[in-house]
Amino acid sequence: MKKEVPGFVKWAGGKKQLLGQFKNYFPKQINRYLEPFVGGGSVAFSIIKNHMPKEIIISDSNEELINAYEVIRDNTGELIEKLKQYKNAHNKDNYYKARDLQPGKLNKIERAARFIYLNKSCFNGLYRVNSSGKFNVPIGSSKHPAILMEDDLKEISALLQNVTVKALPFENVANYAKTGDFIYLDPPYYPLKKGKSFTTYTKEAFLEKEQEKLSEVFRSLDKKGCKIMLSNSDTDFIKKLYKGYNINTVQASRMINSDATKRGKISELVIRNYE
Numbered sequence: 431m432k433k434e435v436p437g438f439v440k441w442a443g444g445k446k447q448l449l450g451q452f453k454n455y456f457p458k459q460i461n462r463y464l465e466p467f468v469g470g471g472s473v474a475f476s477i478i479k480n481h482m483p484k485e486i487i488i489s490d491s492n493e494e495l496i497n498a499y500e501v502i503r504d505n506t507g508e509l510i511e512k513l514k515q516y517k518n519a520h521n522k523d524n525y526y527k528a529r530d531l532q533p534g535k536l537n538k539i540e541r542a543a544r545f546i547y548l549n550k551s552c553f554n555g556l557y558r559v560n561s562s563g564k565f566n567v568p569i570g571s572s573k574h575p576a577i578l579m580e581d582d583l584k585e586i587s588a589l590l591q592n593v594t595v596k597a598l599p600f601e602n603v604a605n606y607a608k609t610g611d612f613i614y615l616d617p618p619y620y621p622l623k624k625g626k627s628f629t630t631y632t633k634e635a636f637l638e639k640e641q642e643k644l645s646e647v648f649r650s651l652d653k654k655g656c657k658i659m660l661s662n663s664d665t666d667f668i669k670k671l672y673k674g675y676n677i678n679t680v681q682a683s684r685m686i687n688s689d690a691t692k693r694g695k696i697s698e699l700v701i702r703n704y705e
């Protein structure tokens with residue numbers, strides 16, 4: 431069976447499993463689409479495939495991730511060759527050699543291949559950096575991780591051909607919005623319990639202050655006449671921030687306790703400024 435959307439990285443908070451429920455909440459017509467926290471891209475790929483917006487801007491503050499989007503769009507063949515080399519040479523020594531490379535010293539294609547390789551072969555497949563921004567996840571247990579997903583990369587490249595890709599903080603992406611645009615916001619979630627947050631996609635944390643700033647951006651986009659949909663944790667803090675907007679819940683299957691083997695159903699919020 432053909433997959434609903436392709437993928438190229440495993441990303442914490444991925445929305446692939448929620449696309450079926452999200453369909454009820456997306457606007458019918460999408461002319462311009464902006465996604466400032468694009469992550470692994472499952473929502474963007476679904477919107478591009480099913481709604482074919484005329485103009486699309488995706489962004490994320492994680493520069494490694496955004497470089498990978500650009501290389502998949504513009505240099506698919508060379509990227510596939512590099513990933514083949516990584517796949518053929520995969521073992522513990524080479525994993526740690528790749529992890530020790532400094533991405534800033536590599537060319538764009540080598541940098542994207544290293545990023546995808548590490549994401550696919552690391553423990554739990556989660557991108558995590560330490561406080562100085564260095565990727566610090568140990569090798570995963572699989573002997574044959576899916577390092578090269580050629581069909582997905584080709585499909586994503588085709589989907590991205592007319593897409594503008596940026597590496598900006600969310601508030602700067604909002605400057606590109608125009609009346610009538612559809613904007614999906616999927617920030618790092620507000621933690622369910624204090625101290626239990628997963629806010630390590632980038633070296634900057636995303637706490638109360640950032641959630642409040644985001645709610646101000648939401649309000650200013652609302653005033654501008656954009657349609658906005660936002661995902662977040664089902665918590666009183668978030669419900670209070672978006673009081674007066676249209677709030678629904680969806681059911682997601684997520685890792686509980688930080689133990690990858692324990693998954694549970696959890697309610698998450700979908701907040702919109704339209705019916």
Ligand SMILES: C[S@@+](CC[C@H](N)C(=O)[O-])C[C@H]1O[C@@H](n2cnc3c(N)ncnc32)[C@H](O)[C@@H]1O
Pocket residue numbers: 441442443444445446466467468469470471472473489490491492598599600601616617618619631632636
């Ligand atoms: C929940 S994830 C998005 C998940 C994505 N929708 C998916 O399906 O994979 C949140 C994303 O926000 C990004 N991010 C964190 N802080 C940010 C900021 N201040 N501005 C823009 N992006 C940020 C992270 O790098 C991460 O990719």
